[in-house]
Amino acid sequence: MKAFFQRQRDIVTLSIVLISVFILMTSLIPDKFLKVANLQSMAFQIPELGILALAMMITLLTGGINLSIITSANLSGIVAALIMTKLVNSGAPAGGTPSGAIFLTILLAIIACIALSLILGFLNGILIAHVGVSPILATLGTMTLFGGLSIVITKGYVISSFPKEFVFIGNGTVLGIPLAIIIFALCAFAMSALLNRKPFGLCIYMLGSNPVATEFSGINVKSLLIKTYLLSGLLAGIASIIMISRFNSANAGYGASYLLVTVLLGVLGGVNPAGGFGKVSGLVLAIIILQIISSGLNLLKVSTFVTLSLWGMILILVMAVNNLLLRRKKGRKSLHAPVA
Amino acid sequence: MTSKDLGRKAFSRNELYLFLVIFVMSLVLFFFNRDFATFENLFDILRSYSFMGIMAVGVLVVLLSGGIDISFTAIATVAQYIMAIFLARYKGFSPALALAIPLVIGTALGAVNALIIYYLRAPAIIVTIATLNLFYGVLVFLSGGKWIYSFPAWFRNFAKINVVHFINREGILYGFSILTAIWAGIVIFSLVLLNYTTLGRKIYAMGSNIEAAKRVGINIFGLQLFVYSFMGFLSGLASIIQALLAQTVAPNAIMGRELDVIAAVVLGGASLFGGEGTLLGTLLGVALIAVMGNGLTLMRVSAYWHSVAIGLIIISSVSITALQRKMASRKTVAVNIDERIIQ
Numbered sequence: 019m020k021a022f023f024q025r026q027r028d029i030v031t032l033s034i035v036l037i038s039v040f041i042l043m044t045s046l047i048p049d050k051f052l053k054v055a056n057l058q059s060m061a062f063q064i065p066e067l068g069i070l071a072l073a074m075m076i077t078l079l080t081g082g083i084n085l086s087i088i089t090s091a092n093l094s095g096i097v098a099a100l101i102m103t104k105l106v107n108s109g110a111p112a113g114g115t116p117s118g119a120i121f122l123t124i125l126l127a128i129i130a131c132i133a134l135s136l137i138l139g140f141l142n143g144i145l146i147a148h149v150g151v152s153p154i155l156a157t158l159g160t161m162t163l164f165g166g167l168s169i170v171i172t173k174g175y176v177i178s179s180f181p182k183e184f185v186f187i188g189n190g191t192v193l194g195i196p197l198a199i200i201i202f203a204l205c206a207f208a209m210s211a212l213l214n215r216k217p218f219g220l221c222i223y224m225l226g227s228n229p230v231a232t233e234f235s236g237i238n239v240k241s242l243l244i245k246t247y248l249l250s251g252l253l254a255g256i257a258s259i260i261m262i263s264r265f266n267s268a269n270a271g272y273g274a275s276y277l278l279v280t281v282l283l284g285v286l287g288g289v290n291p292a293g294g295f296g297k298v299s300g301l302v303l304a305i306i307i308l309q310i311i312s313s314g315l316n317l318l319k320v321s322t323f324v325t326l327s328l329w330g331m332i333l334i335l336v337m338a339v340n341n342l343l344l345r346r347k348k349g350r351k352s353l354h355a356p357v358a
Numbered sequence: 359m360t361s362k363d364l365g366r367k368a369f370s371r372n373e374l375y376l377f378l379v380i381f382v383m384s385l386v387l388f389f390f391n392r393d394f395a396t397f398e399n400l401f402d403i404l405r406s407y408s409f410m411g412i413m414a415v416g417v418l419v420v421l422l423s424g425g426i427d428i429s430f431t432a433i434a435t436v437a438q439y440i441m442a443i444f445l446a447r448y449k450g451f452s453p454a455l456a457l458a459i460p461l462v463i464g465t466a467l468g469a470v471n472a473l474i475i476y477y478l479r480a481p482a483i484i485v486t487i488a489t490l491n492l493f494y495g496v497l498v499f500l501s502g503g504k505w506i507y508s509f510p511a512w513f514r515n516f517a518k519i520n521v522v523h524f525i526n527r528e529g530i531l532y533g534f535s536i537l538t539a540i541w542a543g544i545v546i547f548s549l550v551l552l553n554y555t556t557l558g559r560k561i562y563a564m565g566s567n568i569e570a571a572k573r574v575g576i577n578i579f580g581l582q583l584f585v586y587s588f589m590g591f592l593s594g595l596a597s598i599i600q601a602l603l604a605q606t607v608a609p610n611a612i613m614g615r616e617l618d619v620i621a622a623v624v625l626g627g628a629s630l631f632g633g634e635g636t637l638l639g640t641l642l643g644v645a646l647i648a649v650m651g652n653g654l655t656l657m658r659v660s661a662y663w664h665s666v667a668i669g670l671i672i673i674s675s676v677s678i679t680a681l682q683r684k685m686a687s688r689k690t691v692a693v694n695i696d697e698r699i700i701q
Contacts, residue, residue: 085617145673145677149681150680150684151677152630152676154630155621155624155672156673159621159676161617162665163669163672165665166666167666170666173662174662278490278491282491285484291481292481321499323496323498324496325495327491327492327494328495329488329491329495330488330491330493331492333487333488334478334485334488334492337478337485337488338478341479341480
């Protein structure tokens with residue numbers, strides 16, 4: 019039991035934080051916080067940020083970073099939006115487009131969105147793995163490029179009004195549970211399985227902890243890196259579909275403030291930004307904690323900017339606690355360790 | 359050939375290459391628009407990029423020390439806003455005191471970063487992402503995000519001062535702005551600091567190998583405190599320049615520029631892992647972004663294409679540098695083998 023707690027220290031700490039924040043918000047605003055409407059609205063807000071955080075996390079695990087996730091999501095979202103608005107509205111006869119054609123268009127839009135996300139992810143992967151650019155620089159460049167292309171395509175305007183079947187993805191519920199959070203749960207489970215049960219996951223952790231040793235143990239680091247950024251791109255594409263369908267519109271500037279938040283979420287969830295450590299479960303807990311705080315503060319009518327600074331403070335606090343724990347652990351060890 | 363010589367050689371090659379790119383770009387621009395190569399335009403570019411240039415010097419020093427700072431735009435915003443409040447509210451406020459406010463605030467907030475980074479032993483990138491949110495969030499909450507417009511006359515006139523005057527063919531006065539002069543002053547100061555003082559050499563040493571620096575007895579905390587406070591100080595200074603240029607102060611005017619500035623410095627050859635980089639390279643990096651931005655405007659390229667072009671420049675430039683390093687490291691391997699065979 020003790021060993022379990024030690025191994026899962028991050029998860030235990032995060033769970034305690036989660037429970038205390040939940041109790042705090044429930045006691046502060048008992049009449050509103052536990053309402054189904056509030057819980058549901060929280061469940062609608064978690065998925066897009068959560069999936070983007072997964073996209074960031076996978077690259078952080080390898081010791082890299084992907085600054086282009088938001089602009090990549092926007093660009094592929096815009097392409098999907100163009101397909102839907104142009105095809106559905108223009109070719110329609112007076113009586114409206116037949117439903118079969120609508121489904122085909124939506125399918126086409128989703129496929130195009132995912133395919134483009136994969137291409138954008140592949141571009142990042144090539145730059146990082148084969149050209150040898152450091153991830154932060156490569157994705158800084160592609161971030162600017164993708165953002166620029168989005169602006170060129172949209173000219174800064176918003177593309178809106180999609181078929182209602184598509185809008186359902188981000189706003190609909192299945193048995194009272196938002197469809198989007200089901201998609202998020204599937205993504206989280208898939209990624210968790212990939213990281214814990216597959217050789218690919220093990221290789222990613224290895225690469226993050228020691229790239230040189232990984233290379234010398236005969237692992238194809240280049241293809242591993244490409245796969246990592248492909249996966250990151252894919253997740254950004256899925257987030258994009260949820261995002262544009264929730265807003266029922268696409269734009270070059272959506273989610274711009276999410277970028278640093280996804281890094282923050284990863285670190286809060288126990289992902290080491292230098293690579294090698296971090297679990298999906300920790301990330302999911304971190305996302306729920308932040309959502310509880312921001313929804314709670316929203317209900318309390320506190321400005322979103324206070325929430326923003328609070329997130330910064332929480333991040334510093336978490337690092338302080340981790341550092342303290344680490345020092346205590348090291349201190350205890352050094353008592354027994356031979357003097358160097 | 360030692361690896362150090364090689365490193366230095368690769369560097370000057372990087373700078374030469376940047377210079378060539380800027381030169382070719384300028385030629386093309388001159389071909390399309392004769393206005394590009396006028397002193398008037400040159401001074402104009404130098405004036406409007408002095409804000410970015412000053413921040414870039416700070417970022418270079420932080421990168422050299424092996425750290426990174428993302429929060430400097432938030433620091434600049436806070437410093438600038440507080441100065442603007444004093445200027446707008448108290449019309450008779452002493453100019454010297456008003457201009458000192460952002461410098462003090464910037465330095466203090468930079469020191470806060472250093473304290474957190476040192477005492478938490480946390481990665482600088484995460485700490486400064488946190489403080490970026492913290493500083494900016496508190497500021498916008500307290501200020502309500504209001505813009506500030508009305509500044510005293512001296513503040514408006516100060517921005518128009520030229521150190522050297524010229525008159526162009528149409529008889530319009532132009533010149534070398536005082537804002538550019540401040541930038542130049544900072545560059546010279548940093549050049550001396552980095553290359554001719556022990557403090558500067560210690561910064562390089564810490565950035566190249568922090569463990570070795572510790573063992574030689576370098577005071578790591580003191581250095582970090584200096585580096586981040588200096589970045590904060592320069593953010594404060596840059597925020598004054600930005601306010602002088604824009605004559606309005608908005609909480610969101612500087613935010614979001616942090617990655618642009620870091621990109622310019624890294625384009626100039628500074629390493630994100632510390633210990634490598636030069637002021638000349640940084641200046642060339644800023645110049646590349648400046649010439650590009652100005653050129654696109656002069657060529658009447660729609661503003662929508664600006665970030666596409668900048669993205670492409672960043673990607674191709676970092677790619678070429680990376681490929682060059684790869685080739686260089688391959689060459690050293692070959693040389694070593696040869697030497698061994700000869701022996």
